[in-house]
Amino acid sequence: MRRSAIAVAASLIVLAATPALAQHEGHEGHGGAHAGTSTVEQPEADEQQPMDHSAHGAMDHSQHQAMDHSQMDHSQMDHSQMDHSQMDHSQHAQPADRPAHDHSQMDHSQHEAMDHSQHAQPANQPAHDHSQMDHSQHQAMDHSQHGQTAAQPTHDHSQMDHSQMDHSQHAQPSAPQDIPYAPPPPSAGSGPARAAEAIWGVEAMRESREELRKNQGGQSYGAVRFDRFEYRAREGEDGYLWDADAWYGGDIDKLWLKSEGEGSFGEDIEQAEVQALYSRAIGPWFDLQAGIRQDFAGAERTHAVLGVQGLAPYLFEVDGALFLSTEGELTASAEAELDQRITQRLILQPRAEISLSAQDIPEAGIGAGIDTIEAGIRLRYEFVREFAPYVGIEQEWKLGDSADYARAAGEDPSVTNFVVGLRFWF
Numbered sequence: 001m002r003r004s005a006i007a008v009a010a011s012l013i014v015l016a017a018t019p020a021l022a023q024h025e026g027h028e029g030h031g032g033a034h035a036g037t038s039t040v041e042q043p044e045a046d047e048q049q050p051m052d053h054s055a056h057g058a059m060d061h062s063q064h065q066a067m068d069h070s071q072m073d074h075s076q077m078d079h080s081q082m083d084h085s086q087m088d089h090s091q092h093a094q095p096a097d098r099p100a101h102d103h104s105q106m107d108h109s110q111h112e113a114m115d116h117s118q119h120a121q122p123a124n125q126p127a128h129d130h131s132q133m134d135h136s137q138h139q140a141m142d143h144s145q146h147g148q149t150a151a152q153p154t155h156d157h158s159q160m161d162h163s164q165m166d167h168s169q170h171a172q173p174s175a176p177q178d179i180p181y182a183p184p185p186p187s188a189g190s191g192p193a194r195a196a197e198a199i200w201g202v203e204a205m206r207e208s209r210e211e212l213r214k215n216q217g218g219q220s221y222g223a224v225r226f227d228r229f230e231y232r233a234r235e236g237e238d239g240y241l242w243d244a245d246a247w248y249g250g251d252i253d254k255l256w257l258k259s260e261g262e263g264s265f266g267e268d269i270e271q272a273e274v275q276a277l278y279s280r281a282i283g284p285w286f287d288l289q290a291g292i293r294q295d296f297a298g299a300e301r302t303h304a305v306l307g308v309q310g311l312a313p314y315l316f317e318v319d320g321a322l323f324l325s326t327e328g329e330l331t332a333s334a335e336a337e338l339d340q341r342i343t344q345r346l347i348l349q350p351r352a353e354i355s356l357s358a359q360d361i362p363e364a365g366i367g368a369g370i371d372t373i374e375a376g377i378r379l380r381y382e383f384v385r386e387f388a389p390y391v392g393i394e395q396e397w398k399l400g401d402s403a404d405y406a407r408a409a410g411e412d413p414s415v416t417n418f419v420v421g422l423r424f425w426f
Helices: 002-026 195-200 201-220 401-408
Strands: 223-231 239-249 253-264 269-281 286-295 300-311 314-323 330-337 346-357 369-381 387-398 414-425
Touching: 002 314, 002 369, 269 300, 286 346, 346 387, 369 401, 387 401
Parallel strands: none
Antiparallel strands: 223 239, 223 414, 239 253, 253 269, 269 286, 286 300, 300 314, 314 330, 330 346, 346 369, 369 387, 387 414
16 A cells, blocks of 8 residues: 555656756756756856857747746857857747837857847737847848837847947949049140140151141231222312222231222322231231321322231221331321121122321421311122122221312312222232
8 A cells, every 4th residue: 555655656756847847858958048847056257258159050949838937047149159040949939918028238249240130029928128138249130021019019229339349231223323424634744635646756747736736726917909999980180099908817917908089080009008017916816007108199208107907896896007117207007897798799888088187298288187087988899708899988087187189280189989899808
């Protein structure tokens, strides 16, 4: 009877110890990590050595019963040497009413590529308290697949230390900037500045560029033009007039020859002059001219000339000059004309001219002040640019003392001329 009672008691003890032994075998790899649930006496915290879990591959926690870790002391646990790369957390299911993990004090700076995508929490297991865990050695944790259950509150990472985390793969791309490309300037010793010099040589290309400059704007050229070559019908004796010029040079420097004269048929030439001038460009539209003028009719004089010629605003062609004779007589003249195109070939040209004198010159019939004023209009037709006949009318007045000299010579100080002429150049 006593032996039967002893056998029954032993059987009950074995049955009661079986669940504890199962739990102890499931957690055998954790060593002293769960000191609160194991009957094995653990060494003191200061004597505990780092445990190596690298051999624990593919651990299965699916049979773990609900463990109470709320009273566990993790403050002295050292996870720095633990290898979680092979651990299988796929069966750790998160319960719907489970409170959120508190990772506020966790340092993940040294964890290497931990994948929690399959980490499932058992339904009846209470939450782990990792608030005191040191994750400072965690590196590059991948939580991209860590699913959040519907009833689980969000994790609080406000106190986490991210100073050592690698965010190089999460950089926000900067907006592209529209910066115009500018090729760098050639550096010293990097080769010729012009590509052709690398093939033909510097000296050969210098001569070629000089030749190109001469042929494309730097060359010298010239022209001869009769701006007015006309017959004048007027009261009394009809007359004639010429106004011609020729020039040769480049865009900057030119040599000009100008000639002008008039008279009446059957009489001596009333006026004839020739000017030889050097012209220098002083701007895009004007040339400064200087030279000499020689008179061949009336009071023969030689004059020094200083003038300007060019294109004024609104396309007025202007020509003005000062004359200082060898006798010390100072005179001046200015003229302006404007081409008004009616068609590409039919052109209307108003023209005006004024002559002045600083003193009386009785030998030439010139009085001080305004000597003469001429104003007229001509209509020409250009068969080609170089050949254009015209017709027109012009009025001439002598003023002041010049009018008195004209009357004294039996001439009319006011004359109207009907003109027919030809404008040509080559």
